[in-house]
Amino acid sequence: MHEASKKLSECLQEVYEPEWPGRDEANKIAENNDLLWMDYHQKLVDQALLTMDTYLGQFxxxxxxxxxxxxxxxxxxxxxxxxxxxxxxxxxxxxxxxxxxxxxxxxxxxxxxxxxxxxx
Known part of the structure; x- marks a missing residue:
């Protein structure tokens, strides 16, 4: 999902011309979206995967x-x-x-x- 979101942001940056008034705002949204995905991934690893590994390590x-x-x-x-x-x-x-x-x-x-x- 993160990769698809990145590709969509890249496509939007390519499609819109540099003079387009909303381009800077779209770039900021894309960067923010990327940061949110990275944060989500880190929380998923910390809260789910590490917990599961710890739990399975008991057996x-x-x-x-x-x-x-x-x-x-x-x-x-x-x-x-x-x-x-x-x-x-x-x-x-x-x-x-x-x-x-x-x-x-x-x-x-x-x-x-x-x-x-x-x-x-």
Whole structure:
């Protein structure tokens, strides 16, 4: 919005001739508008963004657990894909399929436990 306001002010300065009686007033309004936008931006950063960062900084444990859950989801997806690929293979090895199924169940259990824990 600030950029659009600046561009509008620049266009108005280009359109009006230097001899135009209201040009100085339009320039002052444009400068004042620019200062107001900068003040608004600073207040937004100070009052909203810094407050949010401070608030979110209180929960590093949750952030790390969410990241860990994401990694466990990748592990679960990898185990599921590996199990499915062994099942659809032309040459089936029952021992490998059983081991992959065990790993899939274990990965699924770990992921679901973490997911339930985070949702509580």
């Amino acid at each position: 590093p444990d949750i952030k790390s657990r969410i990241a860990k859950r994401g990694r466990k989801l990748v592990d679960y997806d990898s185990a599921r894909h590996h199990y499915e690929s062994l099942q659809t293979a032309k040459k089936k090895d029952e021992a490998k399929i059983a081991k992959a199924e065990e790993e899939l169940i274990k990965a699924q259990k770990v992921f679901e436990e973490m997911n339930v824990d985070l949702q509580e």
